[in-house]
Amino acid sequence: MFKNSNSVQNRRKLLQFIMFGFFKMSAAINGIALLIIFYFLVSRGWRAITWTFLTQPPIDSMTRGGILPCIVGTVCLSLGAIIVAIPIGVASAIYLNEYAFQGRILRIIRLGISNLAGVPSIVFGLFGLAFFVVYLKMGVSILAGALTLGVLTLPVIIGTTEEALRAVPKTYREASLGLGATKWQTIYRVVLPAALPGILTGGILGLSRAAGETAPIMFTAAVFFTPSLPSSVFDEIMALPYHIYVLATAGTNIEATRHLQYGTALVLIVLVLGLNLMAIIYRARLQKQH
């Protein structure tokens, strides 16, 4: 009744071997693609990285000089974004995870968050333009850009904070309530301190996400060129991602500034991936502790 002949068994094993080969190949393709991008940026970009490049503004219509204003701009924008997103995001996550009961309202709020996470970055850009820049009269400014990026990173912060809160053992909450602590005392004194490392990881991820975005700041904060560093949140600003785009597509001499483009791209990914790597390692260490 069962065809237990060797040929059938061998065929089944061969099929498995082939399929598992495909699995491994797919994973390898991803790794190789990432490596190629790294290799390409590092090999062509590292020569551009000099002290002058990192500490001077661009000169001669951005064909020479450095990228200091872009670095400053990106740091301002991404820090501004998480200053906006962390309080709102952490508070939202606290409500969702600690206070809300299962039900329609919770379902709607979650749907809102997941849809906000899915809004295209260019739509955030237009929204920022219409709402912050024009309607709230902030103009093209660090403030408008940081707020736009803040809204964009909000779902990231909510998601990672919720994960961190969920990882706090339920017994901590029960022990605290059992001692006559109020709910808020329990959250503030026990749950939040225990979840803090996880929340920080989320903050780092949010920071890196905000630093790498281009489309949302195109019409809200970033400009081709400003000779001076910003002096207030109402100033417009240069930013690394936008600078790459500008040099690569609209510069006065695209081919002549290639090395600057590679250099800027290298600085950006070192910044963004460095932050991510930090978060990944930090999280791995946290998981080992538990």
Place this chain on the structure above:
Amino acid sequence: MEKSLKIAIKELNFFYRDFKALTDVSLDVYAHEVTAFIGPSGCGKSTLLRCLNRMNDLISYIRIKGSIFLDDQNIYDPGMDVVSLRRRIGMVFQKPNPFPKSVFENVAYGLRVNGIKDKAYIAQQVETSLKAAALWDEVKDRIHESALGLSGGQQQRLCIARAMAVQPDVLLMDEPCSALDPIATQKIEELIHKLKKTYTIIIVTHNMQQAARVSDITAFFYLGKLIETDETDAIFTRPKLKQTEDYITGRFG
């Protein structure tokens, strides 16, 4: 000594969604006695214990009918202040659950959240509680180190000290030794014996020998009903009901 009534449970019914976890439970608990809840898994003994400090309120889909009186006050009255109720009824959990704070801060926690700021009073109260929990000598040199560095048995005694620091009337213990080794268990049991002079203690346990060793009164639960309750000696030597006898002699459960 005259027995005084501490907790009176009256006609308590408890539902998880449509599942009835407790049916018409009525039971009196007397001050300065140890009352043990025994019964097979899922019999409702832990659910009942968690009704006594309204810890079940944390779950959204439960319903409760009936009443529980603590010193003549119905704790399910709408006007009841749950937070101060929980201060008066301390709880020790199955697994030791110290906060990831220092030994000192764990014990001081209850005092701090209850609004006490007097440092000298807190320090003194921490010491008293740790001594009462027979833990002081073992931890006095590392009182500001993390509580997570203590052994399981020490952690559980720390949790008992933490519960005592806010000076409750009643201590609820939900299988406090289930995660501990025999030696640590013995220490906790000795402690329970000592503590009943000061507190009213209710202990849920899986372990019948433990119930026999530590309790004055034993209540046997089965499928959400209180089957039989009596003095512990009586329950274990001459139970009135066949069901109780079957469980105690190990014929089911």
Place this chain on the structure above:
Amino acid sequence: MATSSHSGKSRYRTEKIIRITFFCISLASIATLALITIFLFMEGLPIFKEVSVKDFVFGQYWYPTDEPPDFGIFSLIVGSLSVTVVSSLISIPLGVLTALYLAETASAGIRQWVKPIVELMAALPSVVIGFFGMVLIAPFLQEVFGVATGLNLFNASLMLAFMSIPTICSISEDAIFSVPTELKEASLALGATHWETIARVILPASLSGITTAIILGMSRAIGETMVVLMVAGGAAIVPISLFDPVRPMPASIAAEMAEAPFRGDHYHALFATAVVLFLFTLLFNLAADYISHKYKQVGASTL
């Protein structure tokens, strides 16, 4: 013991205020989503005084700066859909197979290295990927395939695939990983090979999660801006070949908004394009949400 510093009533009131405050803050996400919708429509709707909805959506010609201008975004929509479809032909197999590798066959040691790689892929800024496609892939395609421009539908799809693989992979992996071990063991115990178990038990059980992953991956691709802006070629035509340049909606918006006169017809038309794009992604996300809730993986009962 010293009594509590404040009475139960005032404490109750404080707690209530705190809870309500948190509730209000948690509405921020929905409020933002609502604001986005309102402002997109507010700035986009005026264009329909100039052209009908039908002409806007199905109009073949996008010459916004001509005199008189043409505002038909059909070729932009087709551009968006074509890069999304072609990119998902690459990203779905790669993403799902990598997820299977991570969740089923990779050793713990390798997993520990591959998972961060996928996370780093997700973190790469889109402008860097666009730049990479522009300066490395485009000349390569031009040379190898002898096409007129390396900035085309295929190049954009390749780069977009790279961007949506992490989304597809990590969500699929979660779904595969949460299939109960009992199911897997039951199949193995009946003499099925590991592959047969994956094909007949694990994949069907995690299908809803994988579908959600795919939809969200596609949603990421259709909304991605910098990549299509830099490598899609930018021609507002309906593509016939894989190597034709296209102009997806986000590229058009990003490229033209800076030059469109404030609150002129072109400006409104770009906002209206964003509305269409927003509706597409909203549809994708709602579909993903619907599937993941309707066909929730509940242990063994999904088989």
